[in-house]
Amino acid sequence: MQNQPAIAHVSAIGHADRRWLFKGLGLTIVVIALALIFALINPRFATVANLANVLTQASYYIIIAVGMTFVITSAGIDLSVGSLLALVTVIGFDLIKGGMHPLLGVLVMFILGGAIGCLTGLLIAFVKIPPFIATLAMMVSLRGLALLHSAGNMHYGLPPSLTWLGQGDLFGVPVPVIIAFVFAIFGGWLFNHTKFGLHVRAIGGNREAARLAGVPVNLVEVIVYVLMGLVTALGGLIMIARIDSTQATIGTAMEIHVIAAVIIGGTSLFGGSGTVYGTVVGALLLSMMTNALVIAGVDYFWQLVVMGVIVLIAVAINNLRERRIPTLSLFMRRNPEESVANNQGR
């Protein structure tokens, strides 16, 4: 039974390849083409200052989306990232403003993020609450905690040592961009070249087979959510360092942005296969579009609408790529072997 969807698309993915270079190439071209179009339509888009702005805005989404790539590849999902980011940043900000050493405050943020991620992971791996439900509940509860902590309170005024993380630059390159870039390389290495990454892909692809092969499936799953929590804290740190403020409502609707970046990048929503490179390009694409809409003077509410539509399109493409929509795949090139496999029903 667990093999059924797999057999149904044994010969389905013709063009996609595991090697990230090819998998990400099409999307990379789309991003470059879009950038050129935006630049032609509105020259203000193509200024160095604006492009640096796009990259900086993309930086924390890239960081968090790299973590989400692991979660989704493990056949999970995390809807609580925005709320966790809010909780971690309001508490961290408050502590540092209250006189705690910035390093210590940052450490508290990471410990809090990791611990809450661990709790989520334990609920999913051991209490067997489906990831969607577990993280939906966490999303609501964590937002509640953030509001309890500082409803109506706008925190601002971080020490320069911290704002440098979000506003500084090294040799003309914004620091957040450098951090995101380095982190993405680390994430790609972790994903493709470590035992942990392999095990994440294995449990997402076929949990039972992974278990039989000796993969500690529950432990790997918990670590995935711990990683997600830590990564959310890092993204939050850079975000508040950049805007030098935070409040309990920060990060609202962030999960949809992050999940969209991952799916657009080509990671399978059904687990097992993913690409960190694609995620980075997907996050860049979203930031670029948001930026272009802002420059064009499109209302924020319309931006939300566009974001939702992009997510729907991305998921539809993902499904088509994996031939999970039988009626739609009728219109695509069909291969006789596949229809046999589909009808075998084993």
Added chain:
Amino acid sequence: MDEGGGNVTATTLMRVVGLQKSYGGLRAVDDVTFDVHHGEILALVGDNGAGKSTLVKALAGAQPPDSGRIEIDDKPVPLRHPRDAEAARIGCLHQGLGLVDALDVPENVFLGRELQTKVFGLIPQLDHARMRERTIELLDRFGVHLPRLNEPVLRLSGGQRQTVAISRLLLQDVRLVIMDEPMAALGVEEGRRVLELVRNMRAQGISVIVISHNLEHVFQLADRIAVMKNGRLVGVVETASTTRDAVVRMITFGQLH
């Protein structure tokens, strides 16, 4: 380590004595005694419900018997858990194969026993190159060629997937492999390749127990044929000195002659 020398030598690898397993009032395996020789292919045949699967599960440690014993190299081996079977170097190929479709061939072969190197002599990372090399070596040793190794195995054919699953077992240096209907759902050419692979395993001294409904395959492949009916072992016959009709009679009437 016994390499068997290729042909059937009559030395015993595994001895099953008085094995019994009941489900409620049903005796699925009833006082079964037989030997598996070093480097032989033993086919296990019988109608549905004859007890083949239950017997094989007991040998793989997946379902401990109620009574009876299993000896390997004349020493009793308790097989209470799949881990015990692994320790005894018994491999079992399930019908589901246990592959992760999204992973490529070396990743599937090595999943759970990955090879690693150290970056800067410090940080462990997967040794993709060596896993790939060892996979190719393994496949070569058993005369198998797979066109593409670094693609998800979901894109491989049924027979190729079968080969990958068998490679997983071969990596563990097994001396007995149990296969449940390995040729089912394969095309003619694919089935022939798997037959060849099984013969190559025998040539390397590995003993193989094959469950099959297809007597044609059984006669092509097996050195000896064990027939079961209603949980009992009707008999074990040499393939060379029996006929299809005789085996069919054993399956249907449960009589040796």
